[in-house]
Amino acid sequence: MSDARQVPEHDLRAAVDASLDHGHSPATIDLINEAVAQPGLDATLEILRIAHADSKLERSRDEVPTRSRLAQLITTDSQESAAARLRTRQSTRTRALLLASAAALMLAAAAVPLFIVEDRAAQPLGHVTSLSANARWADREIVDGFVVRGLDRLELEAGTAILELPGVRVDLLGPVAVTIESGARIRLHKGMVGAFVAAAGHGFTVRTDDLDAVDLGTEFAVARSIVEGTSVAVTDGVVNAILKDVSGNESRVVELFAGQQARFEAREQTLVRDGFDVAEILGRFMRVREVRGGIRKLSGGARAFDDISDALDLREGVVETGGRVYFVPEQRGVELTEPVTLETVSGRTTLPAGTVIDSYLAHYDIGRGATVVEGGNGAVSFGTPVLGVLATAAALTETDETFGLPGAAFAPAAHRGLEPDEDAVKVTSDRSAITFDVATTPGQSLDQFRVLVRARNP
Amino acid sequence: MTVDLHPPEMTKSGRSGRQEIFLELLDGVYVDLHAYVRSLILNRSDSDDVLQDVCVVLWTKFDEFEFGTSFRKWALAVAYQRARAYWRDCKRYRGFALTEQVLAKFSQAFDASIEIQEIRERLLTDCIEKLPARDRAVVQNVYFEGVTPADAAASRGVSASAIYNQLSRVRQKIGACVDRSLS
Numbered sequence: 227m228s229d230a231r232q233v234p235e236h237d238l239r240a241a242v243d244a245s246l247d248h249g250h251s252p253a254t255i256d257l258i259n260e261a262v263a264q265p266g267l268d269a270t271l272e273i274l275r276i277a278h279a280d281s282k283l284e285r286s287r288d289e290v291p292t293r294s295r296l297a298q299l300i301t302t303d304s305q306e307s308a309a310a311r312l313r314t315r316q317s318t319r320t321r322a323l324l325l326a327s328a329a330a331l332m333l334a335a336a337a338v339p340l341f342i343v344e345d346r347a348a349q350p351l352g353h354v355t356s357l358s359a360n361a362r363w364a365d366r367e368i369v370d371g372f373v374v375r376g377l378d379r380l381e382l383e384a385g386t387a388i389l390e391l392p393g394v395r396v397d398l399l400g401p402v403a404v405t406i407e408s409g410a411r412i413r414l415h416k417g418m419v420g421a422f423v424a425a426a427g428h429g430f431t432v433r434t435d436d437l438d439a440v441d442l443g444t445e446f447a448v449a450r451s452i453v454e455g456t457s458v459a460v461t462d463g464v465v466n467a468i469l470k471d472v473s474g475n476e477s478r479v480v481e482l483f484a485g486q487q488a489r490f491e492a493r494e495q496t497l498v499r500d501g502f503d504v505a506e507i508l509g510r511f512m513r514v515r516e517v518r519g520g521i522r523k524l525s526g527g528a529r530a531f532d533d534i535s536d537a538l539d540l541r542e543g544v545v546e547t548g549g550r551v552y553f554v555p556e557q558r559g560v561e562l563t564e565p566v567t568l569e570t571v572s573g574r575t576t577l578p579a580g581t582v583i584d585s586y587l588a589h590y591d592i593g594r595g596a597t598v599v600e601g602g603n604g605a606v607s608f609g610t611p612v613l614g615v616l617a618t619a620a621a622l623t624e625t626d627e628t629f630g631l632p633g634a635a636f637a638p639a640a641h642r643g644l645e646p647d648e649d650a651v652k653v654t655s656d657r658s659a660i661t662f663d664v665a666t667t668p669g670q671s672l673d674q675f676r677v678l679v680r681a682r683n684p
Numbered sequence: 685m686t687v688d689l690h691p692p693e694m695t696k697s698g699r700s701g702r703q704e705i706f707l708e709l710l711d712g713v714y715v716d717l718h719a720y721v722r723s724l725i726l727n728r729s730d731s732d733d734v735l736q737d738v739c740v741v742l743w744t745k746f747d748e749f750e751f752g753t754s755f756r757k758w759a760l761a762v763a764y765q766r767a768r769a770y771w772r773d774c775k776r777y778r779g780f781a782l783t784e785q786v787l788a789k790f791s792q793a794f795d796a797s798i799e800i801q802e803i804r805e806r807l808l809t810d811c812i813e814k815l816p817a818r819d820r821a822v823v824q825n826v827y828f829e830g831v832t833p834a835d836a837a838a839s840r841g842v843s844a845s846a847i848y849n850q851l852s853r854v855r856q857k858i859g860a861c862v863d864r865s866l867s
Contacts, residue, residue, distance in 0.1 A: 242726060245726045245727050246726060246727055246728050247728070249727055249729075249730070250726070250727060250774065250778075250780070252778075252779065252780040255780045255781065255782060256780065258726070258782065258786065259782060259783050259786050262785075262786045262789055262790070263783070263785065263786065267789075267793055267796075270789050270790060270793045270797075271793060271796070271797050271800065273723070273726070273790070274723050274790060274793060274794060274797035275797060275800070275801065277719065277722045277723040277726060278719045278722075278723065278797065278798070278801055280722055280728065281718050281719040281722040281723075282719070350728065350729075350732075351729075367832070367834045369832075369833070369834060369844070392729060409729065526848075527845050527848075548843055548845075549843030549844055549845030549846060550845070592843075602845045603845065603848070603849070
């Protein structure tokens with residue numbers, strides 16, 4: 227293998243990161259095999275360094291907001307402090323187990339399973355992402371990338387957020403409260419969730435006191451209230467609703483297909499399959515989907531702006547964003563009737579006639595009273611290719627009428643666009659996402675840029 | 685971190701005493717075992733599952749452990765075999781796997797990599813000491829005391845993103861300092 231190609235270090239890191247985060251793929255494993263097979267230990271030690279840091283992070287932190295946080299640890303955490311914290315926790319665990327085993331011989335036999343259960347409860351199972359601008363949590367601040375662990379309870383008082391579990395995307399629509407029972411099951415206490423289940427997540431279950439909604443390859447929504455019981459609506463695929471009686475025992479299995487819905491209340495043992503409006507369950511769910519449009523994921527300081535009104539005022543000092551950047555969905559399905567040349571962050575780009583475009587305005591406003599330099603950074607990925615990012619004041623003003631939100635009020639050109647020496651927006655090489663790093667200074671509180679993507683359903 | 689258990693004084697008789705010894709031994713090697721399995725599996729959730737399996741196997745085979753030998757070495761050996769089985773399954777069902785040679789190289793380099801990490805971390809401490817007081821304080825808060833960036837921001841009267849930006853700059857400084865010291 228001495229003549230094998232040298233695997234670039236950043237490619238190797240990306241492959242290891244991808245495997246750690248998202249699971250193995252033939253491409254990442256081939257690349258790792260190739261890199262390690264080369265003479266010397268450079269690649270091996272680099273991989274082990276990343277794996278150690280990842281291990282240390284998991285053992286020492288309760289919160290891992292982003293992939294970049296993992297990179298932070300490589301250079302900044304302290305093994306001593308991490309080990310000390312771990313040891314404290316383990317000693318507690320050990321003492322608890324020893325007490326349990328001393329209490330009864332029976333428990334002694336079960337001690338290892340107890341130990342396993344306790345450890346499993348602490349395992350990271352997924353993370354929270356794509357918060358809306360108005361997301362508000364009940365008992366703590368949860369930021370993008372917050373790692374959820376077994377038996378974590380999340381209570382979102384307002385706004386929306388996405389919980390990513392293995393093979394499953396769960397939309398949390400506040401007010402909602404859930405407990406993460408495992409990577410494949412959540413308990414819905416109140417409110418509504420939507421679940422998008424990929425092949426790897428089949429069998430995903432939303433459990434309530436009334437039923438278990440078990441995915442059989444689908445997209446579905448579940449809503450629960452104490453008064454009305456649990457409603458399930460299937461938008462795609464099949465769901466088994468396993469109904470329970472008041473004792474929690476399974477009493478009936480109802481198979482629901484796309485377009486079907488049911489409502490069940492355990493105490494009264496009532497099941498309604500028809501005669502109520504599916505929009506009643508799905509209305510908000512579908513509206514959030516529509517508002518988010520083609521945005522697949524927001525991370526870092528990016529927030530979805532779900533609260534769209536007809537007369538949205540996007541002038542300076544009106545919709546203040548703190549240190550975050552709001553992504554406001556604008557016009558959808560704009561078809562160009564003639565070629566249009568635009569000044570984008572990647573240079574002049576001509577979009578041919580017939581191109582159908584969805585638009586999003588990134589809005590960052592720290593408020594007129596700000597007295598310090600502020601910055602926001604993050605990333606947004608889209609389900610369709612990014613066609614261009616317009617970041618100059620002139621380009622924004624020029625395209626407000628075509629792509630801007632109808633009825634919205636826009637700021638005058640001065641200071642509206644990005645400053646090349648202070649702000650940066652980049653489109654990823656596969657054009658699936660953008661990254662941004664913007665900053666404003668006192669007296670100049672507003673930054674905006676517009677992202678044009680190919681429309682989802684031209 | 686070699687754990688050599690001298691002939692155990694079985695002051696606690698029966699199963700609970702044996703279990704107590706097992707847990708103490710496991711507690712002593714758990715940090716290394718976690719990192720070792722993560723290094724061989726290279727996926728977070730899968731390695732957690734494998735680690736759980738390894739713990740169960742260690743417990744069920746604890747009778748085979750020879751007191752007086754290294755529990756760490758035994759535990760890592762069990763973990764290595766479990767990792768091989770994981771990759772065999774991956775090859776069988778998904779058609780790809782880390783090669784035996786790669787696994788062996790990871791295992792052989794594991795201890796060396798820990799030593800290198802320890803050197804880096806010693807340098808890291810020195811580099812943190814050299815930071816300006818303002819940067820050192822935020823590092824202390826967020827990384828050592830577990831204060832969330834949001835709380836760190838609130839206590840300073842700035843936005844969370846300002847703290848994230850500051851941490852980003854500090855990481856770059858520290859990384860450059862460690863690299864300079866290593867070279």
